[in-house]
Amino acid sequence: MKKRTLNISYECLTTAELTDDERRAIEAAQQATAGSYAPYSHFSVGAAALLEDGNIVIGSNQENAAFPSGICAERCAIFQAGAAHPDTPVSLLAIAARKSDGSFTTLPITPCGACRQVLIETEHRYGRPVTVLLYGEKEIYRLASTYHLLPLHFDDDSM
Numbered sequence: 577m578k579k580r581t582l583n584i585s586y587e588c589l590t591t592a593e594l595t596d597d598e599r600r601a602i603e604a605a606q607q608a609t610a611g612s613y614a615p616y617s618h619f620s621v622g623a624a625a626l627l628e629d630g631n632i633v634i635g636s637n638q639e640n641a642a643f644p645s646g647i648c649a650e651r652c653a654i655f656q657a658g659a660a661h662p663d664t665p666v667s668l669l670a671i672a673a674r675k676s677d678g679s680f681t682t683l684p685i686t687p688c689g690a691c692r693q694v695l696i697e698t699e700h701r702y703g704r705p706v707t708v709l710l711y712g713e714k715e716i717y718r719l720a721s722t723y724h725l726l727p728l729h730f731d732d733d734s735m
């Protein structure tokens with residue numbers, strides 16, 4: 577038997593350590609929480625996809641009484657970016673979330689499994705890494721590629 581290990585890594589940053597574009601994307605993700613429709617969870621998530629041409633496309637979680645019919649903020653933003661700008665690569669995705677009391681989470685939230693799979697596909701689609709920025713009031717996580725969210729994933733190369 578052979579044992580193999582996959583390593584993932586990410587950076588923990590403060591707002592002061594972000595680039596201007598990264599700060600802009602996080603602010604857009606924070607503002608995007610205002611469009612969240614979350615009458616069931618009362619948890620408002622915002623996402624902002626920064627495109628290679630500098631445009632930002634936002635998304636937010638949209639819930640439904642039939643729970644699985646709703647969608648997370650990340651996929652809302654990524655699918656909207658694909659629909660409106662199919663030929664422009666996504667460079668970065670920023671995510672922020674507000675609790676029911678209106679405050680942002682102290683620590684970053686991390687995307688669900690379905691969103692991770694969609695982010696992996698985005699990276700493969702455009703053939704370039706997508707930086708992931710996860711916002712928390714206390715610290716911000718920066719992942720250089722979606723790979724760090726989903727090592728050993730299934731993608732088009734697997735078929």
Ligand code: THU
Binds near residue numbers: 685691
């Ligand atoms: N949610 C997101 O939009 N993104 C995440 O990364 C985690 C969870 C949403 C789904 C649901 O509307 C609410 O947050 C509670 O799970």
